[in-house]
Amino acid sequence: MTSANIKILIRFLLLIPLQVLIANHMRLFGYINPQISLLFLLWYPLKKDVSGFLVNSFLFGLMIDLFSNSGGVNAAACLLLAYTRLPIIKFIFNDKEINLKLFKYSNYSTMPKIALIFSLAFIHQFTVYSLEYFNVSYILTILQKTFTNSLFTTFVVIIFLSIFTSTKKQ
Template sequence: MNNLVIKNTVLFVVLVLVQVLILNNINLFQYLNPYIYIVFVIFYPLRKEKGSFLFLSFLLGLAIDFFSNSGGINAAATLFIAYIRLSLLSKILNKTDFDFQTFNIRSISLGKSFSFILILTFIHHLILFGLEYFSFNSIETIFTKTLLSTLFTTATIFIVIILFTKKN
């Protein structure tokens, strides 16, 4: 338990720093950035009690907002995907009861974990860019940015998962 707290605290801090100090400055093709910090939502252990998880996700988004002067858009988007995580997972895996203690993103098949991450990332980015532009005039920009960034983020998240987690 204690080990888990330390691990997630370190993950939280590292993700914030990596995101704001390195990844926000990548600017691929001049405007694409991967938002890797949402792996927190993917990695955080599944529990029946999800109050602390929701609160931590909110805080993570808010921390990113503090650094990038973006109001509360990251907080809103991250909180939303944190809230739908469990129901989305049970939809994708087609079951309602989980082995909460041992569940791990590497323990499900590659295709299923891919669609899980892709959908979460897409929803997160859509909320993020929707709130950032906040106008129907720029709906085209919102969708292009969402789609391209989703591809970029998903690819980077997969690299992170392969590099930093052990296969069961």
């Protein structure tokens, strides 16, 4: 097992209980809670094979669903994010030919990173709430909850990234 695979496994095993035991119980105004689990999708190396990323993301979301009793909505949302992460990164960083082996978030300014985190959080939350409500008549509720949760998730993820990510440049 390589060191990159060990890092992925450690993040997998640490972020699931962090999300399930802590973040899912943080309720702001009764319904706003951060999705710290997005860190797994954000930190997953771009240079790894796509099929492994899709499988790992699905299993990651499924484990969160299993412990949260949420019926598979996180698995679907994580799988969708895994599928759309690279095109979103290319769009936000305005780099159509990203070199996956040399890509580092630290090479980019703060605003695109915030836009990326918010975009991933918005897609995740929109998928989760759309599948939870599964009714078009609740679209305003879905959008309101999606937007507020995405803002709070972005704030919390930025704090986590500033604490746990090194800032050294090469």
